[in-house]
Amino acid sequence: xxxxxxxxxxxxxxxxxxxxxxxxxxxxxxxxxxxxxxxxxxxxxxxxxxxxxxxxxxxxxxxxxxxxxxxxxxxxxxxxxxxxxxxxxxxxxxxxxxxxxxxxxxxxxxxxxxxxxxxxxxxxxxxxxxxxxxxxxxxxxxxxxxxxxxxxxxxxxxxxxxxxxxxxxxxxxxxxxxxxxxxxxxxxxxxxxxxxxxxxxxxxxxxxxxxxxxxxxxxxxxxxxxxxxxxxxxxxxxxxxxxxxxxxxxxxxxxxxxxxxxxxxxxxxxxxxxxxxxxxxxxxxxxxxxxxxxxxxxxxxxxxxxxxxxxxxxxxxxxxxxxxxxxxxxxxxxxxxxxxxxxxxxxxxxxxxxxxxxxxxxxxxxxxxxxxxxxxxxxxxxxxxxxxxxxxxxxxxxxxxxxxxxxxxxxxxxxxxxxxxxxxxxxxxxxxxxxxxxxxxxxx
Amino acid sequence: xxxxxxxxxxxxxxxxxxxxxxxxxxxxxxxxxxxxxxxxxxxxxxxxxxxxxxxxxxxxxxxxxxxxxxxxxxxxxxxxxxxxxxxxxxxxxxxxxxxxxxxxxxxxxxxxxxxxxxxxxxxxxxxxxxxxxxxxxxxxxxxxxxxxxxxxxxxxxxxxxxxxxxxxxxxxxxxxxxxxxxxxxxxxxxxxxxxxxxxxxxxxxxxxxxxxxxxxxxxxxxxxxxxxxxxxxxxxxxxxxxxxxxxxxxxxxxxxxxxxxxxxxxxxxxxxxxxxxxxxxxxxxxxxxxxxxxxxxxxxxxxxxxxxxxxxxxxxxxxxxxxxxxxxxxxxxxxxxxxxxxxxxxxxxxxxxxxxxxxxxxxxxxxxxxxxxxxxxxxxxxxxxxxxxxxxxxxxxxxxxxxxxxxxxxxxxxxxxxxxxxxxxxxxxxxxxxxxxxxxxxxxxxxxxxxxxxxxxxxxxxxxxxxxxxxxxxxxxxxxxxxxxxxxxxxxxxxxxxxxxxxxxxxx
Numbered sequence: 001x002x003x004x005x006x007x008x009x010x011x012x013x014x015x016x017x018x019x020x021x022x023x024x025x026x027x028x029x030x031x032x033x034x035x036x037x038x039x040x041x042x043x044x045x046x047x048x049x050x051x052x053x054x055x056x057x058x059x060x061x062x063x064x065x066x067x068x069x070x071x072x073x074x075x076x077x078x079x080x081x082x083x084x085x086x087x088x089x090x091x092x093x094x095x096x097x098x099x100x101x102x103x104x105x106x107x108x109x110x111x112x113x114x115x116x117x118x119x120x121x122x123x124x125x126x127x128x129x130x131x132x133x134x135x136x137x138x139x140x141x142x143x144x145x146x147x148x149x150x151x152x153x154x155x156x157x158x159x160x161x162x163x164x165x166x167x168x169x170x171x172x173x174x175x176x177x178x179x180x181x182x183x184x185x186x187x188x189x190x191x192x193x194x195x196x197x198x199x200x201x202x203x204x205x206x207x208x209x210x211x212x213x214x215x216x217x218x219x220x221x222x223x224x225x226x227x228x229x230x231x232x233x234x235x236x237x238x239x240x241x242x243x244x245x246x247x248x249x250x251x252x253x254x255x256x257x258x259x260x261x262x263x264x265x266x267x268x269x270x271x272x273x274x275x276x277x278x279x280x281x282x283x284x285x286x287x288x289x290x291x292x293x294x295x296x297x298x299x300x301x302x303x304x305x306x307x308x309x310x311x312x313x314x315x316x317x318x319x320x321x322x323x324x325x326x327x328x329x330x331x332x333x334x335x336x337x338x339x340x341x342x343x344x345x346x347x348x349x350x351x352x353x354x355x356x357x358x359x360x361x362x363x364x365x366x367x368x369x370x371x372x373x374x375x376x377x378x379x380x381x382x383x384x385x386x387x388x389x390x391x392x393x394x395x396x397x398x399x400x401x402x403x404x405x406x407x408x409x410x411x412x413x414x415x416x417x418x419x420x421x422x423x424x425x426x427x428x429x430x431x432x433x434x435x436x437x438x439x440x441x442x443x444x
Numbered sequence: 445x446x447x448x449x450x451x452x453x454x455x456x457x458x459x460x461x462x463x464x465x466x467x468x469x470x471x472x473x474x475x476x477x478x479x480x481x482x483x484x485x486x487x488x489x490x491x492x493x494x495x496x497x498x499x500x501x502x503x504x505x506x507x508x509x510x511x512x513x514x515x516x517x518x519x520x521x522x523x524x525x526x527x528x529x530x531x532x533x534x535x536x537x538x539x540x541x542x543x544x545x546x547x548x549x550x551x552x553x554x555x556x557x558x559x560x561x562x563x564x565x566x567x568x569x570x571x572x573x574x575x576x577x578x579x580x581x582x583x584x585x586x587x588x589x590x591x592x593x594x595x596x597x598x599x600x601x602x603x604x605x606x607x608x609x610x611x612x613x614x615x616x617x618x619x620x621x622x623x624x625x626x627x628x629x630x631x632x633x634x635x636x637x638x639x640x641x642x643x644x645x646x647x648x649x650x651x652x653x654x655x656x657x658x659x660x661x662x663x664x665x666x667x668x669x670x671x672x673x674x675x676x677x678x679x680x681x682x683x684x685x686x687x688x689x690x691x692x693x694x695x696x697x698x699x700x701x702x703x704x705x706x707x708x709x710x711x712x713x714x715x716x717x718x719x720x721x722x723x724x725x726x727x728x729x730x731x732x733x734x735x736x737x738x739x740x741x742x743x744x745x746x747x748x749x750x751x752x753x754x755x756x757x758x759x760x761x762x763x764x765x766x767x768x769x770x771x772x773x774x775x776x777x778x779x780x781x782x783x784x785x786x787x788x789x790x791x792x793x794x795x796x797x798x799x800x801x802x803x804x805x806x807x808x809x810x811x812x813x814x815x816x817x818x819x820x821x822x823x824x825x826x827x828x829x830x831x832x833x834x835x836x837x838x839x840x841x842x843x844x845x846x847x848x849x850x851x852x853x854x855x856x857x858x859x860x861x862x863x864x865x866x867x868x869x870x871x872x873x874x875x876x877x878x879x880x881x882x883x884x885x886x887x888x889x890x891x892x893x894x895x896x897x898x899x900x901x902x903x904x905x906x907x908x909x910x911x912x913x914x915x916x917x918x919x920x921x922x923x924x925x926x927x928x929x930x931x932x933x934x935x936x937x938x939x940x941x942x943x944x945x946x947x948x949x950x951x952x
Contacts, residue, residue: 037472037800288900289869290867290869291898291899291900292899293896293899297866297867297896299862299863299866299867300867300869302859302863303863303867303869303871306871307871348814348815351811352811352812352814352815355809355811355812356802356809356811356812358801358802358812358815360815360818360819361819362874363874364872364874385805385809387803388446388448388449388450388803388804388805389473389476389803391446391449392475392476392477
């Protein structure tokens with residue numbers, strides 16, 4: 001945290017997505033607690049139907065704490081409402097890269113700076129034998145990991161793995177980024193504000209705020225996009241705009257022959273749900289799990305590709321949901337998103353939720369039930385029915401029960417240190433040592 | 445409750461599946477004003493024994509059934525897994541246990557180390573690293589941890605009639621009604637496709653808002669009256685009959701099930717205190733009954749005078765939809781893929797829980813059924829794959845096994861086998877009921893050692909790995925030796941504080 005000027009993150013606030021004027025937080029945690037084996041949101045839906053609903057975010061500790069600008073590491077006590085969330089970091093990616101470089105070099109990784117000129121393939125097998133740098137140096141290897149970004153210097157330019165484009169589902173293709181000075185308290189959450197033809201991010205770090213505008217060049221020109229970004233920046237800009245172009249999609253084979261693409265070379269999804277680092281880490285872990293021999297049996301690559309494809313496609317569907325679950329009709333861009341043909345699996349999931357408030361289960365995938373509920377309800381995709389068993393309980397009973405939960409969460413949130421205090425304490429691990437990271441998005 | 449709520453649930457069938465569903469529904473839907481009726485006719489009086497997996501214990505706890513009371517009152521036994529005999533080759537034996545062998549070492553899965561040693565000429569049986577296998581071999585069992593190690597996972601071997609009686613008592617205490625009756629047809633609404641009434645043999649009509657079809661091959665509502673299609677699996681699972689014998693024994697009750705390949709099929713053996721139940725599964729179009737009876741007698745060593753009964757085996761395959769309209773098939777009515785690593789009971793339990801999650805109202809939104817069918821059919825196919833693996837890896841030496849192994853493997857299974865064989869890594873699928881470790885244990889038990897190991901294994905010296913694995917085998921055996929005998933543990937259950945009355949009233 002010190003090296004990357006990081007802050008804590010309890011979720012993402014989505015502004016203007018379902019309707020202009022909307023705001024909801026997708027938290028790293030559950031909403032309420034299931035009761036009698038029935039998900040909390042079914043009870044909430046019943047109150048909502050009776051006109052007694054309160055913003056569902058009030059039943060989520062990380063939402064309430066985020067809005068109150070508070071943070072603490074989750075509790076280890078499963079009985080405490082303070083164990084009902086997980087957390088992430090907001091960090092400076094340039095500093096993060098520098099930190100990781102220093103970390104790995106200290107452990108024996110050698111770095112050769114240069115630009116790849118030629119990629120030398122074995123004449124029969126087509127495997128990469130070496131790369132020749134522009135200054136003539138030749139670097140040999142058995143396994144090549146391509147982290148060269150969108151271009152995919154090895155995986156695409158040399159090995160022609162192919163790319164599957166998803167622009168018809170996720171139409172944004174450009175971004176502009178500008179850092180600015182911090183104004184006010186550092187928020188323990190990221191903001192994603194929908195605009196006319198895309199959305200703006202706002203990521204508060206210790207030393208500055210990251211701002212950006214992701215947009216679709218089919219619907220907005222670059223100058224207008226820059227104007228929109230400037231209009232949304234609160235503090236003084238600290239650098240010139242950095243313009244980026246991208247193609248949303250995935251590399252058809254992320255692992256081909258003796259080359260494994262990780263990062264942007266493997267595929268790209270806009271940072272709407274901050275999934276870039278997650279997919280990188282997942283690929284690294286999968287590569288270690290499927291670590292090959294020198295003769296590269298193709299089964300390693302098949303299994304790697306099968307597993308990561310499922311992961312990225314499920315994240316893609318979750319992103320598409322943000323665009324398609326909207327009532328916005330104030331621009332061509334939103335009219336397109338609202339009416340577009342959705343991926344089949346997403347369509348089925350949305351239909352099931354609309355009919356009965358049920359979130360279709362899967363076990364492999366980053367975003368599970370609480371995340372889908374956050375976005376569905378946050379963007380007005382309200383089910384027509386809830387679980388009929390909820391009707392067996394008296395409305396006042398439900399209401400009393402969940403009011404108590406709401407108060408419990410409010411009190412627990414007030415007991416937490418402010419985000420600034422939490423950051424200043426993060427440099428020292430305290431008596432219990434460093435907190436181990438949780439693999440779940442939702443629970444300690 | 446409102447006008448759309450379900451009020452009358454009818455469960456067709458009168459066997460374990462029906463009563464399990466009844467208890468689960470009655471307990472989980474208590475206070476919702478539902479009337480639950482179990483309707484069927486008890487078929488036959490043969491003594492049957494069922495073998496459950498650890499997941500059944502979890503399910504029992506969720507629906508308020510106490511495993512110890514089941515064992516004590518029902519004369520059951522524990523099970524640590526299955527012993528495979530003569531499966532991959534004649535005289536080959538292997539314990540596949542619910543707690544898998546070894547443990548992860550140096551952040552690498554255990555089997556890679558064993559495989560590495562093997563390729564370097566150091567052979568040890570994979571199950572020698574399993575404390576559960578040693579315990580099974582030595583006739584030991586305890587639910588608690590032993591020798592400072594965590595407890596072992598276990599299932600149960602239960603006398604079916606007693607199990608049913610216990611479930612029935614539990615269900616009736618929760619208000620479930622039973623009607624001994626046979627359904628002859630159903631009146632189906634032309635518009636909604638829902639069953640409105642079930643027509644009984646007596647001419648009576650029984651109304652139903654929702655029907656669970658827990659029938660068997662002889663009477664399946666879904667297949668016979670609702671026109672649901674059936675996917676036939678008898679090309680790879682050609683069994684249609686079993687010859688069954690009960691044997692009295694006076695030895696330590698085996699805390700495991702056994703599965704023995706024979707020329708004409710396979711023999712399952714479940715054990716209760718003092719009783720073994722042997723069943724030889726075979727194909728009646730390939731072998732005549734006299735030959736299989738002779739084989740059963742020869743392989744099990746039972747007295748030739750032992751009475752032998754012949755049973756029909758459910759037709760292998762599954763429905764193409766499990767939930768249609770207001771009717772859901774469970775257990776053998778939903779499908780049957782043999783009785784190997786995953787019992788039909790397991791799928792029935794998972795089906796009930798899935799249905800409870802999707803709990804419909806009278807309209808039975810077809811989207812709920814679609815979601816159920818999608819998830820359940822994935823689960824069913826993954827179980828089919830595990831069972832198909834058994835058939836496809838069995839040693840071939842007879843027309844039966846030639847016939848069984850002639851079928852082309854499904855792509856999902858072939859892929860899994862190929863990747864494992866070539867890399868030593870086992871791909872996992874979304875709907876797997878069998879864990880990755882259990883798949884690996886089964887494959888190795890079938891003598892399907894992979895060609896490779898994780899190269900990270902080689903970061904350790906060969907000798908160091910050899911020493912470490914020897915120690916693990918010694919510890920595994922030590923854990924088993926520190927346990928009391930299985931029968932000793934069983935006899936002590938009676939001294940626990942659970943009473944039959946508590947069982948009948950249901951334990952929370």
